Amino acid sequence: MIHGESYKPIIAEAAKMAIGEENIYERVFIFELLKGKNDPNAVAGAVGFSVRQPKFYVFKAKAVLLATGDATLLFRPRSTGEAAGRTWYAIFDTGSGYYMGLKAGAMLTQFEHRFIPFRFKDGYGPVG
Numbered sequence: 001m002i003h004g005e006s007y008k009p010i011i012a013e014a015a016k017m018a019i020g021e022e023n024i025y026e027r028v029f030i031f032e033l034l035k036g037k038n039d040p041n042a043v044a045g046a047v048g049f050s051v052r053q054p055k056f057y058v059f060k061a062k063a064v065l066l067a068t069g070d071a072t073l074l075f076r077p078r079s080t081g082e083a084a085g086r087t088w089y090a091i092f093d094t095g096s097g098y099y100m101g102l103k104a105g106a107m108l109t110q111f112e113h114r115f116i117p118f119r120f121k122d123g124y125g126p127v128g
Contacts, residue, residue, distance in 0.1 A: 025059075027051045031096075033064065033104040043104055068097025 016024060028048045036042035045060040071094065102108055 025057065028057055030100070033066075033100050034058075034060075035104065041105060066097050066101055068100075071095030071098060 027050060029051050030046045030048035032047040033043045034045040034047060036044040043061075043064040045058065046064065048057050048059070049055065050057070098108060
């Protein structure tokens, strides 16, 4: 049986084999999306830097997928005490993807959802 903590390394290994390890860049902080020269409404790449080495990257792309995650710390959780620091409030989801998409001209919609942990007798937690 595959457990959640084992799933990511298994998928990552399959991706490395399919894409080629030389085409994978890890620990690169993307801070700007590049617009297309022929189509100013299209994103043609990204600019970023390594968080471990003094390197600067400029990526060209036919398609760009912005998958930075939510903005979980945009609002303070209503939880108190020990529940305020639980793992479902991902500290690295800062909303930077929202900013980059907005700056590149994307229409941001469906921001109505806000995570509220389910509370039950003697417990609390994220549920579907």
